[in-house]
Amino acid sequence: MLEVRFHGRGGQGAVVASKVCANACFKAGYYPLAFPQFGVERRGAPVQAFLRIHKPEENLFIRCNIYEPDIIVVLDMTLLEMIDVTEGLKENGKILLNTPQSPENIKFNKNFEVYTVDATQIAVKYKLGSKIQPIVNTAILGALAKIMNIFDMENLSYAIEEEIPYKTEENKKAAEEAFNSIKGI
Numbered sequence: 001m002l003e004v005r006f007h008g009r010g011g012q013g014a015v016v017a018s019k020v021c022a023n024a025c026f027k028a029g030y031y032p033l034a035f036p037q038f039g040v041e042r043r044g045a046p047v048q049a050f051l052r053i054h055k056p057e058e059n060l061f062i063r064c065n066i067y068e069p070d071i072i073v074v075l076d077m078t079l080l081e082m083i084d085v086t087e088g089l090k091e092n093g094k095i096l097l098n099t100p101q102s103p104e105n106i107k108f109n110k111n112f113e114v115y116t117v118d119a120t121q122i123a124v125k126y127k128l129g130s131k132i133q134p135i136v137n138t139a140i141l142g143a144l145a146k147i148m149n150i151f152d153m154e155n156l157s158y159a160i161e162e163e164i165p166y167k168t169e170e171n172k173k174a175a176e177e178a179f180n181s182i183k184g185i
Helices: 014-027 077-081 119-125 137-148 153-163 168-181
Strands: 002-009 031-037 046-054 071-074 094-098 113-117
Touching: 002 014, 002 077, 002 137, 014 031, 014 046, 014 137, 014 153, 071 077, 071 137, 094 137, 113 137, 119 137, 119 168, 137 153, 137 168, 153 168
Parallel strands: 002 071, 071 094, 094 113
Antiparallel strands: 002 046, 031 046
């Protein structure tokens, strides 16, 4: 079983990212379960989304929040100032950050594998959202696909087509660009 926790802000697409990623995993032959955690928050408020991925031979479907993830995905770096996104992250866990910074410049208290991608710049380039509030979910998923190594870009493209009816081609291009520009691999 692989567990992923997404951290973002309302309107960035963290919840949709978990659903699209689940769809891509399913297309690759896995059994995913994606679900959000948020209340009556508004645009810009911190949100979390969870993704649990089971192999076909596993018969586990735990339906609770993820407290000890294997991978953390952070769509907004300002969240690092507010909450400990690494809380519960397994030893040698992976962290994917939306930032133009290099992974070597980002330090955490424990030893984690850190990856970065400038999903904001990619989203702005493809006019996903606005310059002020870009929607970075598909770009971050392209990078996540490379880290997870569970599904390929073809699976992700099909999932984007099914889950995101608006600017589908631009979203697919953003994912592909992020897949090819992730730092830390």
